[in-house]
Amino acid sequence: MTVRINADRLWTSLMAMAEIGATPRGGCNRQALTDEDKAGRDVFVAWGRAAGCEVSIDEVGNVFLRYAGRHAGADPVLIGSHLDTQATGGRFDGVYGVLAGLEVVRTVAESGIAVNRAIEIASWTNEEGCRFAPAMLGSGVVAGTYTREFAYARTDKEGRRFDAELERIGYRGTLPARARRYRAMFEAHIEQGPILEQTQTTIGVVTGIQGAYWFDVTLRGVSCHAGPTPMAARRDPWRAACPLIEGVFALATAHAPWGRATIGDLKVSPGSRNTVPERLVISVDLRHPDRDVLEGMVAAFRDLAKQQSAQHGIELGIEQIWHMPPTAFDPELVTLIDRAAAELGFSHMEIVSGAGHDSLHTAQFAPTAMIFVPCTGGLSHNEAEDASAADLAAGADVLLRAVLAVANEVD
Numbered sequence: 001m002t003v004r005i006n007a008d009r010l011w012t013s014l015m016a017m018a019e020i021g022a023t024p025r026g027g028c029n030r031q032a033l034t035d036e037d038k039a040g041r042d043v044f045v046a047w048g049r050a051a052g053c054e055v056s057i058d059e060v061g062n063v064f065l066r067y068a069g070r071h072a073g074a075d076p077v078l079i080g081s082h083l084d085t086q087a088t089g090g091r092f093d094g095v096y097g098v099l100a101g102l103e104v105v106r107t108v109a110e111s112g113i114a115v116n117r118a119i120e121i122a123s124w125t126n127e128e129g130c131r132f133a134p135a136m137l138g139s140g141v142v143a144g145t146y147t148r149e150f151a152y153a154r155t156d157k158e159g160r161r162f163d164a165e166l167e168r169i170g171y172r173g174t175l176p177a178r179a180r181r182y183r184a185m186f187e188a189h190i191e192q193g194p195i196l197e198q199t200q201t202t203i204g205v206v207t208g209i210q211g212a213y214w215f216d217v218t219l220r221g222v223s224c225h226a227g228p229t230p231m232a233a234r235r236d237p238w239r240a241a242c243p244l245i246e247g248v249f250a251l252a253t254a255h256a257p258w259g260r261a262t263i264g265d266l267k268v269s270p271g272s273r274n275t276v277p278e279r280l281v282i283s284v285d286l287r288h289p290d291r292d293v294l295e296g297m298v299a300a301f302r303d304l305a306k307q308q309s310a311q312h313g314i315e316l317g318i319e320q321i322w323h324m325p326p327t328a329f330d331p332e333l334v335t336l337i338d339r340a341a342a343e344l345g346f347s348h349m350e351i352v353s354g355a356g357h358d359s360l361h362t363a364q365f366a367p368t369a370m371i372f373v374p375c376t377g378g379l380s381h382n383e384a385e386d387a388s389a390a391d392l393a394a395g396a397d398v399l400l401r402a403v404l405a406v407a408n409e410v411d
């Protein structure tokens with residue numbers, strides 16, 4: 001007999017959590033370390049205790065519910081995501097992964113299935129990064145990407161510190177915020193993109209997370225009068241910028257379907273309609289899930305920028321603003337999720353995450369994999385974010401099956 005999660009209970013829990021910080025337009029505003037975040041955490045902790053879990057809180061406010069296994073010494077299975085939202089966020093981003101984990105534990109507890117490994121559910125602090133930058137901070141501290149002190153010193157727009165706000169809501173715990181041993185870490189999440197919906201696929205078997213590079217490209221020429229100056233006598237930075245921008249898009253197209261190129265910002269100086277500009281500053285965002293391909297895209301972009309600026313007599317500066325290396329998930333766990341989806345009869349496909357997730361950090365210290373379910377119109381970070389109860393239940397069923405497979409591989 002195949003054990004299934006309780007779809008109604010999962011949906012009811014999601015909707016109850018969505019009441020905390022509910023916005024008039026049907027979304028959610030439960031930003032990290034606010035009163036709403038505290039209220040959400042309190043409910044989650046109460047639900048966990050009722051399901052038979054022990055609760056522990058670490059120094060940066062990450063909450064762990066532990067459902068004991070028969071072998072106390074065996075490395076546990078971790079399920080995690082985040083309960084915080086954007087200011088105009090939706091009801092499912094992050095929350096689904098946490099409550100799907102809770103639903104797995106509730107199902108295990110009520111059905112009396114023995115688990116050999118303990119199952120832990122993590123709610124990571126400040127995944128969204130909208131109140132305290134950077135994003136994925138709580139899991140980042142545990143992974144060792146950031147120090148605890150770095151997290152404590154983050155401030156919001158009003159100048160309130162992370163540590164003071166953590167203390168204020170009563171979630172500054174004593175558990176050291178560092179990596180422990182886990183057999184596996186799973187994160188279920190809405191896709192936040194349109195691919196599953198467009199292909200009418202229920203389960204996304206996530207193989208990894210895209211890597212990204214951010215650059216500012218500065219092209220400096222000579223500003224002059226738009227009327228009297230003959231075209232051949234100009235050093236107009238646009239002459240290098242236009243082929244460069246086209247070339248950057250062509251790089252993404254050449255590495256379809258996963259290559260991405262975005263020119264999200266542009267500054268023109270002095271910014272006068274009858275003056276050839278002296279300077280352009282162009283933001284370039286390049287992404288790909290494969291490290292070698294991404295590095296190749298970056299090298300090609302740099303070459304093109306050099307070549308075009310030299311050809312048009314333009315001074316070139318390229319500043320790297322940020323880099324997120326690609327994350328490849330654990331092949332064994334990816335296969336396990338694929339098999340669970342197949343055995344349960346759900347349509348499924350391999351997919352790459354375009355957004356960052358806590359799993360990016362957990363992959364640094366534990367074998368990690370993710371499960372995606374479709375969201376309506378691919379919409380996320382939006383109050384209208386939506387997902388079907390059936391798809392959410394399907395994802396949680398795949399999660400349950402994958403978790404049980406690793407939890408009971410020891411006897």
Ligand SMILES: [Zn+2]
Nearest residue numbers: 082093094127
């Ligand atoms: Zn999320």
